[in-house]
Each structure stands twice: as structure tokens, then as C-alpha cells.
Amino acid sequence: MDAPKSSHNINLLIFFLVLSAIGGARAQVGINTTDPQGILDIQSTHSGVVMPRIALTSTQLAAPATNPQGGNIPAGSVIYNTARTSNGSGDVSPGLYVWTGDQWTPQFDRKQYELFESQLGLRTEPLSSRSAVTVPGLSSQNFTPSYTGIYKIVISVNYGGGTCKIPSEGNGLSNSDADLNIARASGQFDFDLDGAHYLIPVSAYSTNYGTNVTPRKKYFAIWEEFTLTQYVNFTAGTAKSFNLSFTQNEAPEFLLDGQGEGRGYVAYDLPCRVEFIYMGDE
């Protein structure tokens, strides 16, 4: 930080400028102007106004800014904060802040957006252990928040079933014979955010006609998309790890009981997506 070097001399300089600019009982200061348009009018085409550069420790603490007359600093006090803190609440990041009487309020626009997308074409099959498969591109990822506060997380997943079994006529009366199999494939996405689990159960239907139907059609990968939106609190600078996985349920109605062509589809046409959006202070 710049330490005061010679405030006495500086005060003299200001005094001189004030004298040169005073028009009446009200004092104005003009810098590079003898006709100030406000209480302080700074004319320059090549230099800016350099605000007091202070390293704040919290939006909730006026210090280290001080009132030279003692007591609290007044509302309307403005500084350029040089510090970035990451304590989880009241955090500050470099920029202009104004003291509003009980806290420092940033005078700049805070935005952060990050999109993660999966790879396309994950085939899923029911596992005997029901253990989850990770979604490529969305597993073991990290997001590092720039600010402390509320982030919106949007998790968009899609899932479609594989090819279901060809129905069989059986041995009953013809008016109850099967010509069409409509089967549901289902499972559950698990978005794991540093140990917090957000579950999204999904399902989709597939169809297959009997062999006596001409032309015989089968429909699979008729995926459905589901979106989960959450607001969570993050701390600036603290990386959050996340992992999207999927567990498919047993699928005996599907070819090979859900193996091979009976496998389900994740991200068949459209990637699964995870978005992080900064929304504001807690």
C-alpha cells in the first residue's frame, strides 16, 4: 500500500487549488479547471481518478478504512478494494466498493457462467451390482467459483431405452395375441457435488412389433430430457468437484435383458449438461 508521504504539502496544494477556484461562500475544487461544475471537478484527457486502494477483509467490516475524525466511516465512503478473500461469507473481490452504512457494497457487475457438456453416445446396461457408470465428460470435473454467494446449478440429462423384445404370440386365443411390446427402460442419474447427491430418476418407452406385423417397426432411443435446477452457496476460490453418473434398472423386457441392442441411451442426440451461474450474494 502507498503510505502517506507528505500530507502537509498536499494539503497546501489542495488549499491553493481551492483558493483559485472559489467563487463565493461555497467552496469547490477544480482540477485543471477554473469553472468547476461540481463540488470536485476533475478535468483530464489522459489521467483518471485514483481511488484509495484499501485491502478489505470483509464486506461487514469498515476497517481498515477509518474516519479521520474518529467514529464510524460515513455512508457514501468509496474505496478501491485490492483484496480477494475466501472465507465463505462477506467475501470481497477487487473493485470499487461503497460503504452503505452497515456494509461494503460492490459497485461493479459480478458475472460467472460455466457450461460443462458430456460426450455423445453413452450406452447403458443394467449391472448385476447396480453400480453406476459415469457420464463421459461430466465425471470428475471441477468448478471454481469466482465469488462467494449463490450459484444456480442446472443439470440437464436425457435418456432413452434400447430395443425392446419382440413380443411373442403365446398359445392363447388369437384376439389376445401380442402384436406390440411397449416397454419402459428406467434408471437414475446421480449428480454428486462434493458428496451432496442430487438424484434424477428417468424413464423412456421403446416399442417393438410382433413378427407377424408388416412392416415390422421398432422404436428405441426415444429419449426424454429432464432438468434439475438448484441454488447452492459457494465460497470464492474453493473448487467444487462434481461427477454425473447413471444407474440403469433391470430391463428384462429388452433385448438380451438390457444387454447388447437392449442397452439404454444417454446423450444420444444431445449432450447432458451442467451449468453454473453466479446469482448474487447469499
Place this chain on the structure above:
Amino acid sequence: MAQVGVGTTEPKGAFDVALGQAFVYPRVALVDITTQTITAPNGNGIAIGTLVYNTKNSGTDDQAVYPGLYLWNGTQWIAQFDKKDNKIYVQNASVRTGHEVGQQGVSFASKTFTPQYYGTYKISVTVHFGGGQVDLPISADPDDQYTNFNAQEGLFYFSFNNQSHSIGLKAFSGNNNDRLFDGGIFKVYENSYNQAQFSIVEAALEAGVSYDFELTFDQLFADGFISDGAFNTAGSGHIDLNGAIGCTVEINYIGQ
């Protein structure tokens, strides 16, 4: 050209305040965004680029000012701070629906929104609905494979600020007798929920005013479902939490 340093003999700009103290802006109680309120020293209008700290809430509707730094752009006072106002409400209890009970409420921990600023808010409502269990089809021979599918439907109603918005949502349920597939395990497909989202824009919400919303669902008569989809039967529809997913109402400030 002259520079002024406060607390420094080497000002790094036209005006450099380098003390461990803040720069205190003129504290002004602005009337509203188009009233200058203050004057230039010569009594004329104020110059473009004039900055003040506004001390109070004042003005109404799109004229309102809030505490913070304001800059005069020649026409009006422009807030220099970041106006963010976002809130989400998440369904907190599962609902089983029924055709004969009329509109059923979807519950939230809070259903009140109080805008911080006057202006336009976008309200995004995400709903989901899954059908109950369909009737058992009558088969002449239990060895035959058959499927029976029906769609159950209803209307969501979202009311906010004395306006009601509705959206219909349907979902298939089914039975699949795959005795020939799976050694006799009968498949019942229910709560194969579908999700829908719609957005409404509220153009003139008032700061500090509490607005309540309601989200209800009216399931229609569901012939083909157990008990015709009556309340608290196996044929009742679902607006379940299903783990973490629930209906949500998100409200975002998008500008004046």
C-alpha cells in the same frame, strides 16, 4: 497539467487519494432518476459524469432510486451498482392426485416473493406429472403377451399477482405382461413422469411489496386407470419429489 495527490506527492492520476481513508462522495437524497435534485456551482444543470452517493429509497416505479452510487448521464441518474434479485422455490412434499378432488396445492416452504427493485421479473415454473396405474387388461389366456397403455393428464395452474396461468401435462402409464419374457414377472409402469417448464414475465413488480404465488394441479377423470384415477388409489397420479427433483418456481430480476 496539474494533478492533485492526497496522501501522496506522486499522484498517479489527475486526482489520487492514497490515504488509509475512504473517498467520501457527496451524500445526496435523490428524488428520482430523472430529477437532478442538485445543481452545479454556477447554478446551471449538472455535468455529465457527476457522481453522488444516494442515501435513500425514493421515487416510484421505474423512477425509483435506491441507496448507492449514481452517475448523471445527461438525462438521468444511472445506478452504478449491480442489481441482482434471484430466488428459487422448490416443492417440499409429494402429491398423489385424484380426479374428483379439484385443484390440489403443490407445497413449498415459502410462497412469498418480495422484490428488492421495481421492475421486470421473469418467473420460470417447472412442473412434472406422472400417471398412476392403469387397469388390468382382460386376457383370455394368461400366457399371452399383452400391453395396456393409457395416458393420464391434468392441468397445472400457477397464479401470481392476480393472474392465473395454466399448462396441461400428460404422461403414459402401462402394464406389460411379459410372462413370455421374464418368467412371469408382471410389469407395472407408473409415474413415468414428464416435465414441462413455462415462463411468464411480470413487467412492473413493486419493490418491497410481498407477492404470493400458488401452484395447483387438477387431475382429469382418467378412464382406463385403476378407480378412474381417483384420489388415494393405485390409479392416482404423481407429483412426487422422486429423490431431489421437485416442481420449482424461480424468480429472476431482469431489468427496469
